[in-house]
Amino acid sequence: MRDGQPNKYSNMSNKRPPGEIKSSNQLSVKKPKLSSVTAPTNKKQASVKPEPKAEDDDDDHLPISQRIKKSPTSESKSSSIKKTTKVVSSSVKKVNKKSKKVMKNSKYSKSSKVPPSSGEGKKWNKLEHNGVIFPPPYKPHGIKMLYKGKPVDLTPEQEEVATMFAVMLDTDYMNKPRFKENFFGDWKKILGKNHVIQNLEDCDFTPIYEWHQSEKEKKKQMTTEEKKALKEEKLKQEEKYMWAWVDGKKEKVGNFRVEPPGLFRGRGEHPKMGKLKKRIRPCDITINIGKDAPIPECPVPGERWKEVRHDNTVTWLAFWNDPINPKEFKYVFLAASSTLKGLSDKEKYEKARLLKDYIQGIRAAYTKNFASKDPTKKQIAVATYLIDKLALRAGNEKDDDEADTVGCCTLKVENVEPVPPNILKFDFLGKDSIRYQNEVEVEAAVFKAIQQFRSGKEGSSDLFDLLDTSKLNAHLKELMPGLTAKVFRTYNASITLDDMLSRETKGGDVAEKVVVYQHANKEVAIICNHQRTVSKSHSAQMLRLNEKIEELKAVVEELKSDLSRVKKGKPPLKSKNADGKPKRNLNPESLEKKIAQTNAKIEKMERDKETKEDLKTVALGTSKINYLDPRITVAWCKRHEVPIEKIFNKSLLAKFTWAMDVDPSFRF
DNA sequence: CCCATATACTCAGAGTCATAATC
DNA sequence: CGATTATGACTCTGAGTATATGG
Numbered sequence: 001m002r003d004g005q006p007n008k009y010s011n012m013s014n015k016r017p018p019g020e021i022k023s024s025n026q027l028s029v030k031k032p033k034l035s036s037v038t039a040p041t042n043k044k045q046a047s048v049k050p051e052p053k054a055e056d057d058d059d060d061h062l063p064i065s066q067r068i069k070k071s072p073t074s075e076s077k078s079s080s081i082k083k084t085t086k087v088v089s090s091s092v093k094k095v096n097k098k099s100k101k102v103m104k105n106s107k108y109s110k111s112s113k114v115p116p117s118s119g120e121g122k123k124w125n126k127l128e129h130n131g132v133i134f135p136p137p138y139k140p141h142g143i144k145m146l147y148k149g150k151p152v153d154l155t156p157e158q159e160e161v162a163t164m165f166a167v168m169l170d171t172d173y174m175n176k177p178r179f180k181e182n183f184f185g186d187w188k189k190i191l192g193k194n195h196v197i198q199n200l201e202d203c204d205f206t207p208i209y210e211w212h213q214s215e216k217e218k219k220k221q222m223t224t225e226e227k228k229a230l231k232e233e234k235l236k237q238e239e240k241y242m243w244a245w246v247d248g249k250k251e252k253v254g255n256f257r258v259e260p261p262g263l264f265r266g267r268g269e270h271p272k273m274g275k276l277k278k279r280i281r282p283c284d285i286t287i288n289i290g291k292d293a294p295i296p297e298c299p300v301p302g303e304r305w306k307e308v309r310h311d312n313t314v315t316w317l318a319f320w321n322d323p324i325n326p327k328e329f330k331y332v333f334l335a336a337s338s339t340l341k342g343l344s345d346k347e348k349y350e351k352a353r354l355l356k357d358y359i360q361g362i363r364a365a366y367t368k369n370f371a372s373k374d375p376t377k378k379q380i381a382v383a384t385y386l387i388d389k390l391a392l393r394a395g396n397e398k399d400d401d402e403a404d405t406v407g408c409c410t411l412k413v414e415n416v417e418p419v420p421p422n423i424l425k426f427d428f429l430g431k432d433s434i435r436y437q438n439e440v441e442v443e444a445a446v447f448k449a450i451q452q453f454r455s456g457k458e459g460s461s462d463l464f465d466l467l468d469t470s471k472l473n474a475h476l477k478e479l480m481p482g483l484t485a486k487v488f489r490t491y492n493a494s495i496t497l498d499d500m501l502s503r504e505t506k507g508g509d510v511a512e513k514v515v516v517y518q519h520a521n522k523e524v525a526i527i528c529n530h531q532r533t534v535s536k537s538h539s540a541q542m543l544r545l546n547e548k549i550e551e552l553k554a555v556v557e558e559l560k561s562d563l564s565r566v567k568k569g570k571p572p573l574k575s576k577n578a579d580g581k582p583k584r585n586l587n588p589e590s591l592e593k594k595i596a597q598t599n600a601k602i603e604k605m606e607r608d609k610e611t612k613e614d615l616k617t618v619a620l621g622t623s624k625i626n627y628l629d630p631r632i633t634v635a636w637c638k639r640h641e642v643p644i645e646k647i648f649n650k651s652l653l654a655k656f657t658w659a660m661d662v663d664p665s666f667r668f
Numbered sequence: 669c670c671c672a673t674a675t676a677c678t679c680a681g682a683g684t685c686a687t688a689a690t691c
Numbered sequence: 692c693g694a695t696t697a698t699g700a701c702t703c704t705g706a707g708t709a710t711a712t713g714g
Contacts, residue, residue: 259680267681267705314700322681330680331700344701393703394684407683431683432704470695473685486684486702532705541673619705621676626703649676675711683703690696 121313123340127289129244129253129317131296131305132332133237134280135260143211146204147197161187161276164263166208173265173273182274183263190276244317244334252335253317258285264324268403268433277323282306284320315340325401337654346658349629351482352490353668358480359491363388365479370445376466380475382449383408383464387488390440391527393431394469394485405429408485409469414459422447436529493524493627498668501636513642517633522615524623532619538612545609552602556595563591630656635666 138160144151145162154162165183173179184200191197222230241256258280266273282303287296291310298304306320318332334340355362362384369381386392387408395407406415406428415428419439424447426438442450453463469485476483500520505513535541562572566588630648634656637644648656 255679257679265681265706270681316700319700324681327698329699333701348702396684398683402682405682432681434705469685484685530704537673622704651677670714672714673712675709677707677709679705679707681704681706684701686699686701688696688698691694 123315124312125247125290126293127244127246127312127317128293129289129296130240131287131299132256132258132285132318133241133299134258134282138261141208141211143208145208146206148202149204152196158187158190160261161190162205163208163212164261164276166205167212168263169205169209173263176269176273178269178271179263179274182272183276186274186276246334246338246340249339251338251340254333254335256317256332258320259330266403268405268429270403271401272324275324280320280323285318286320287318288314288316337651337657342655342658345655348490349494349631349668352487352494352629355480355483355487355491356495356668358483359388362479367443367445370443370449376471378449379453379464379467380472382446382453383467383472384476385442385446387485388492389442390426390438391489391492391529392436393489394472396469403429403433405431405433407431407469409464409467409472411463412459413454413457413461413463416450416454416463418447418451418454424450430529434529434531489528490627490629493528493623494629494632494668496520496524496527497628498632501632502667505636505640510642510646513640514646517636517642517647518620521620521624521628522618524628525618525620528623528627530619530622531617534616538616542609542613545605545612549602549605549609552598552605556598556602559591559595559598563588563595566591624652625655629668630659631662631666632668634659634662635664638662638664 138156140156140159141163142159144153145166146152165187168174180200188195188197197203238256242253244251244253259277261279262277264270264272264275264277282298282300283306285305286307286309287305288309288311289295290312295305295308316331316333319329322328322330336345366381366384366388369377370385372378372381387394393407395409395411397410398405406412407430411428415426417425417427419425422441422444424440424442426436426440428436430436450463453465457463457465473484476485476487497520500523501517504516504519506516565572630652633647634644636642637647644653644660653660
C-alpha cells in the first residue's frame, strides 16, 4: 500500500553546470573545527583539488532545493513508471549476497571481548542502572478457536501463539501468504506433530479475535480516573528502570522494556514476516554497568542475567539477541534527551557543517570524474552525485533473508531509466520498503554515464557493479575527515532549512512565520523522501472540508443578497438564519463585516485544505528529529521572536537542550 | 462536555558504518 | 597480507497507540 502511490513531488531538476570552483587553496584553509572528527590524513585532500575553471553560475554551494528547477517536460510523470518485469537472471551480479546461512558456528572467540581500558574510545567513567523490565507472563483466556468448525483445546503456550495471530486478523498481513506460512510453521512446532490442527485454512480464529476486540473496547470504556490509576500503577512499577546514573548524573533511559513476544512484522515483502518472536528472559540479557556499580537485581524471581559486562567503550546498558535474527542485537540505550546522545547528535551536525566547507571542491571533483577513464572512479563520481543531489542513502548489501530494498550503491539497472535527452527516472523501494519515485534532469555527462553503466546488463543486475558502500565511504573519507554518505543527507537537509528560513521569513505575525517554517520543513521531508500512508479517513475529511466551504459560500451569497436588499430598503428574502434564529444585524455595515469575515474563513479553509492534501503523504517529523540541526531552528526563533515551543514539542525540547543557548546569529 | 481530529510518544524494524576476523 | 566477510553498535523510520486540543 505504501508503495502504491506515486510521489507527486518528483523533482525535475538541476542544471548545475559542471566546473566552477574556488581555488584549491581555499579548501585546505578551512580547518575542521571539530574535535570529534578524527582527522585522518589531511594530505589526501589533494584529490578534491578543484581546477580553477569557472563558469559562474555559482550555485554549487546552494542547497538542493535551490538547485532544483522544474523541468519543462514534467507533466504526468509518475503514472507511467512501471517495473518492467524482467526475467530474473543469474547474471552479472557478483555473487556477493553473503553466504550468510553457511557461516558455521564460528563461536565468536571472545578473546576480543573488550578493548576498554585504553581510555581512547571511552564513553563514560561510571555507569549504574537497574536493568530492564519484562512484560508480564501470558494470561490464558480460554477462548476456544475453531478447527473445521469445532472448538479446539489448546495449551496456554499454543493459545498464546494462536492469539498473536488472531489479533492480526484485520491487518494487511492476512493477505500475505508468506506471513501465514511462516506463522503456521512456527505454531506447528508448538502444537506438535500429531495435533488435530493440521492446516491453517481450516482454522477459525474469530472467537479469539472477537474476544480481543471486546477487551479493547472494555479498556476504552474505562473512566478517566480508572485509566489514570492504572497509569500511575505502571509508572510506580517502572520508575526505577527509567533512570541511569552516568558519571554522577541522573540520565533518562530509553527503552528499558524488553520487547514482548509476538509475530514478526517485517516491512515490505520480508521473508521472515509472521515468524514467532519468542519471549525474552533474563538469561538472554547481557547487562553493562560500571566496574564497581551494584549488579541490577533480576526482576524475575529465581532467574538471572546471562552476563554482566563492564565495557565503557560502548553506550548500551543492556542487550539481547534478536530472536528473529539471532546474530543481531537489541540494545537498551539512554534516552534521546541524555547528555551522551546529545553530544553525539551535536557531533553529527558539526560534521555536516564541516562538509559545507568542502562541498564545492567535492562537487567539482566528482563532476570532473563523470568522464573518468577509470571505471571505478567514474562510478564513484556518479554515485556521489546522486547521493548529494538526491539525498539517497548509501545502500549496503542485504542478505537474502531480508526484504529486497536498495540504496544508491545497490541500485539495479531497472531502477533508473534514462529518458533522453537528460532525464533520469528513478523507481525503487528504499529503506522500510518505501517507494522512491523521482524524475530528475541531470547533466549530460551523468546521463551518458548511467546509460553506459546500464548497457549490456540485465534489469536485475547492479547499476554500480564496481561499487559498494565501503569503497564509496573510503573514497569520501579522503575528501574530508569523517565524511560518509549519510553526512550528505544531514548536510542537504539542514542547509535547505537554513536557506529557506533566511530567504522566506518576511514580517508578519508568529503564525505566518510558523507557516514559513513548516513549508521549509516540508521541503526537507520531500528531499529525504519521508513518506507516510494516507490516512484511512483522508478522503472523507477532504469531502467534509469541501462541504463546509460550499456551505460558507452559500452563506456569503445570502448575505450579499440581504445586503443589496437592505440597501434598497427591502427586508431579507428569508427572515431566519439556517439555524432557525431570526436574522438580526440588518444594517449594511454589519452585513459587510459579516461577509468579509466569512470570506476570510473560506480562504483559511481553502488554505488548510491545500496543506492537508499537500501533506497527506509527507511525514514532517522524521526530518525534524534526525536531520535538521536544532540550532538553526533555535537561532531563527530567537531572531524572529517565535516561541520555540511553536516548533519543538516537549520531547524535542528535551532532546535538543544542547542547542538552546545558541547565538541568535547562528547559521548552519 | 462530547466527539473527532490532530499531535505526541512509543515501538521495534531497517538502515549506516567501523572494525575484527577470516580467507 | 590485502581483500572480503562477519560482527557490533549506533542512527533513522513509519506505524500504532495514547493523549491533547478544539469546535
